[in-house]
Amino acid sequence: MSQTTVTPADRSPVFSTARMPRWAPAVIAVASIALSIGISLAAGWESEVQWGLIAALLFVLGSYVVTARVEGPRQAKDRVVTSLVWVCFILAIVPLLSLAWTTISNGAQIVDVYFLTHSMNAVLNTDPGGGVYHALLGTIEQVLIASVIAVPIGLLTAVYLVEYGKGRLARAVTFFVDVMTGIPSIVAGLFILSLWILILDLGYSGFAGSMALAILMMPVVVRSTEEMLKLVPNELREASLALGVPKWKTIMKIVIPTAIGGITTGVMLAIARITGETAPVLLLVFGSKIINNDPFEGAQSSLPLYVYQEYAIGTTQSIDRAWGAALTLIAFVMILNLVARGIARWKAPKTGR
Template sequence: MTTPAATHRRRSSLRGASLPKWFPLAVVAGSVLLAVVIGLAAGLHSKVQWGVIAALLAVAGTYVIAARVEGRRQARDRIATSLIWVCFLLAVVPLASLIWATVKRGAKVLDGYFLSHSMAGVADTQPGGGIYHALLGTLEQVGLATLIAVPIGVLTAIYLVEYGRGRLAKAVTFFVDVMTGIPSIVAGLFVLSFWILILKMGYSGFAGSLSLAILMMPVVVRSTEEMLKLVPNELREASLALGVPKWRTILKVVLPTSVGGIATGVMLAVARITGETAPVLLLVWGTNFINTNPFKDPQASLPLYIYQQYANSSGYGAAYDRAWAAALTLIAFVMILNLVARGIARWKAPKTGR
């Protein structure tokens, strides 16, 4: 007959010893402190080198201590978790550094005046001026590209998911995959040769919108296709069993069910093309004046404005500050689009009842 004490000892031996919850933080703090000491002793002045040493010490220390206390199996689990955190920090730290540098340098001249005035009559070396003409051009060019790419992309995805069979569907899928990897400069050269050199239509914001639409289409097709595939077939079969035509089933059942994911994909595609520079550099050219007509004459845009201001700044001066302020505006615009996409996804997410 086993006693309670023996049972308790058996359970304790099966469970084994465990490290406290604050162990990872203690290891990280100790590794950072030791890395600083090693860096100063070795004459290393780069914080990046200190970070690499601290990461290696944290991973090694976690494994050694966990192996002695919890066993090798649990130590391997902890070291895998540590490596994941290290990779996460390697991805986040450069992004945070980029955002911090952009905010620090771009906030110098970013104000209401900068957002509401153009560069008309302002030399590159003079203070003043703004990005109103570039912001207006970006909104018009991206808006036109969205109006072109979204209907074509959504209809293509509907065809591939609902109707696509045989060689034509395989060919469309193949070309969509190819278009996904097309560099932006290639799309710009295609529109330049066809729209401007052959058709003689001239440089304009609409020409840039055509190249942006080419870059946007495959993203819309792929995201919409995946969202349509997630719609349960039971919904389609129930609608068809009631005698509803297939086109009406797609319009009234399939699309409303997946509209949240489709809108999210569209927003992400818009964010992807907003910062493209090569197409607008080839097709839109740019101007310091306000041009509200995207179908005639060169037009400014935010990516092109950043490039031109930085190229004329020599690394300092008013143009340098304007380039960073425009970059901050562009980052904020893309961030807002991503937040809107997340909001739409949560708003249109299926509601589960209790």
């Protein structure tokens, strides 16, 4: 039988030896933006959002066409996926940067020491001045009380589900945690309103708002802690139990310290969620212009409620105060996250070299 000799020129290479330079994606991006602006201006489109979407589409298509001609169709598909990842990242980060820039540019002109250390007592809505101290104090107290209520319950529930939970009870707890995760904040506020104020007649207070915030916080703590505990290798548990350590001490000394970084992050995510809630505070805390240091008696204020009330007034002075309170709220959440990262790094298990 005769054999046909296949020369290297007859083979279709799977991978192309040619490679695009590193600066090629940047050039494609600039060309896509320029072409998008030209198309939009020619069509009479003035929306910058349309310009961005057209530029993103042109960038993906341009990356595929150029890569296919230089490196081959196989590498072009990989380049398209990479381009889509970058486009999605930019689409996600642009609104966040826009929000941060708008809040900082509008709030920085009013946030100062006076604004942070004074309340709205005896300040008219149309007058300049006033501050956010009473709302900041209320937010700190309400979030702290809600955390004291929700964090231990959430942690213990997660430990039960991961370490002990089996059978119908565990399935029922998991089901109700899932249901609570989707509860709107207004529903939690209405529940506490009907129980604490209408039935028990205990009046408006920061503590009433804290109980509603704790209801919203608990399922987030449970779910995040549960996932972190599941990531702890079973070998660590088995090694501890093999040495005769009781199960409860294994959980306290091995499992939780190993997952403390993720647990702290989950707790901070829950705190960040409830810090910006307005509806339960509006229903239960009621709002106040004066400083109230007692969260268990009388109406209080909070930062999100302060923002809502000041912006609803509609005057130039009140809108400026609303932007200042919004910036203070963002800074408050950022500081909490930085503290949580520090605690997580400090308490994380040390690995020897």
